[in-house]
Amino acid sequence: MTPSEQQIPPGAPLTEPANPESHKSAGHSRRVFLFKLSLLVNGAVGAVLAVPILGYLLGPALKKTSADNSWINLGPLADFPEGETRLVNFRNPVTTSWDGQTGDIPCWVRRISGNTFQVFAINCAHLGCPVRWFAQSQLFMCPCHGGAYYADGSRASGPPERGLFEYEYQVVSGSLVISAGKMPTLANQAKNESPLVQLEGATSTEAPLPKPRCSSCQS
Amino acid sequence: MSELKRRSIEVYNWFEQRLGLGAPVIEAAEHEVPANTASWWYVFGSAATVILVLQVMTGILLALVYAPTAGHAWNSLEFLDHNVKLGWFLRAMHGWGSDFMVAIVLIHMAQVFLFGAYKFPRELTWIIGVFLLLLTLGMAFTGQVLRFDQDAYWGLGIGASIVSRVPLIGAPLVGLMLGGPIIAGPTLSRFFTLHVFVIPGILLAMVGLHIWMVLRLGINDWPMPGRLVNRKTYVSEYHHLTEKTGIPFVPDAAWKDSLFAAAIMLAVMACALWFGPFGPTGQPDPTIIQTAPKPDFAFLWIYAVLAYLPPSLETPVLFIAPVLGIGAMLLLPLLSGEGEKHWSRRPVAVLMVAVIAVILGAFTRLGMYTPWSPVMNAWTSDPIPAAYLKDRTPLEREGALVLQNKQCRNCHSIGGAGGMRGPALDAVASKMTEDQIIRQVLQGGGNMPAYGNALNPSETTALVHFLTTLRGDDLSPAIDASQHLVSSSEQPAGPPKEH
């Protein structure tokens, strides 16, 4: 015998009040109605309660991408020799004091010439691992699954399906400024414009810009 | 003595009268099970439960010290390892306990599958078991995140990148997962909540249900070839079997469970003592990019699969394969709830377990030495064997330098040292002609990037000259058969080519 069968009797009396043949059923239908009403009230209260709970829970998900991005000063142009690609760290514009080192984000700055730059995200376009620049072979290599990119960020080989993510940049009063703030992924590709359009925009430095938010202030 | 005994019975009765739990618990412990289930094959479920208890206990103890903030978690782990007495041992127990738990849950699942235990009337027990497996893996992943080191940080990056590929709602899902725009404080807090409150809560409740159903439906009888499960007759057959051969679960069958549980606990303790705690590896500082992130043991196979999937297939496979796999496991008992239980008459089932085990094992093995990853420091650290430089012209030696300086060895090995991303170069000239080598170097192809922009003409010449000297154990060089034909038709009297 399984123990369950012995355990049925203690539970059985509980179901008896619901038995319509019970002689106590005089006020029964009224109490059933009241109970159903109470369920309804609870349902309504629950629905109202769900609004703040879901709002709280989904807050980070519903935020617009653009809201997290702001202009970040990466330093004076003199820091970036022409023809070189350098690792630059900046403090993410949105951080908390308990973020510790995780609020510091690196990126690869490639100064092609003059005011023409490419600023690559550190995250591999495959699955986000940190790519490393090798100046001698002019390649970015990813340690995770062997993705490789050329100097201009285009895909060279391996599992990535596209080139490196690029941040939008501007040159403002002799400093390089990028628009960043959110981890770049395939769903949030640092920027949407094609590189050529960007290069054109960058050369016109008169464009009215928000004052760069100095987060790293390396100089 | 008898006075003491009488007093303790009195105390027990005092509680029992108020609680009423003793009798049903004893009843459940002593319930009769078919004698043939008192087997060493039936010990894995109880062992998994015992490890779960161990994990809860060690987890609570670790939480006494652990600081679940992005800024301090890593330091608090170092503090646990080095400044808290026996903190390292508790961490080691919790870490090894998690590996053992995943392993035992998998073994339990395979055993239950091969014994046909998911068939009527235990379909729901299996289905809940599938969720228990997923929750166990969920605990393993979130636990790895709480060990907030480099691997955890970039592991989160991989997780977010996978989530970002979900069609349409990828971006909001990433936000939901990270709790903010980047991997930072809120991310760790979320995973702490999942690992400490949400998943354990569901896990414990489901384990309760799972065990309740085992008690209620009786443990699966040892399958006999030819004894088919029939919905109409199974329950009465089972009761008949229990009546005829029944033995009390405690102690007649449970001694094996409890002995095995003790052995597993000893094994966890031995591993903890011998190998120590896992990590933490480097600090979770994204600006330190000199790292090769790797997931924990249970997820190495996924890591390997991700490296091998072709880019075009990756996103579909990432989202369709798990749905199919989990769906198949959930539907299994509903679709094949009756019939043969014995493994000897279910060759497809046996084959499936074998194939899945081999696949998981092979990918895990690959994940352990990651042949697809470039060895980032091979170009500065691995020597070129002296034999390959002996009696070479200056140009060829210059080529060896080019090979080293251009990081070729990060992906190609020579003399057994270097990356395994590309083929070893020791015998490259016996497989490719000079022209083919030049083409491959300059234009790339296959999985190799083009080096046309990274090499000037003199470097290319030197490199190719060096590569053409690499013929393994003096194999003959590769020759272009068509060139031979062309040149021989042009000059019928030309010297015969060597072979």
Ligand code: FES
């Ligand atoms: S994350 Fe870079 S290749 Fe996979």
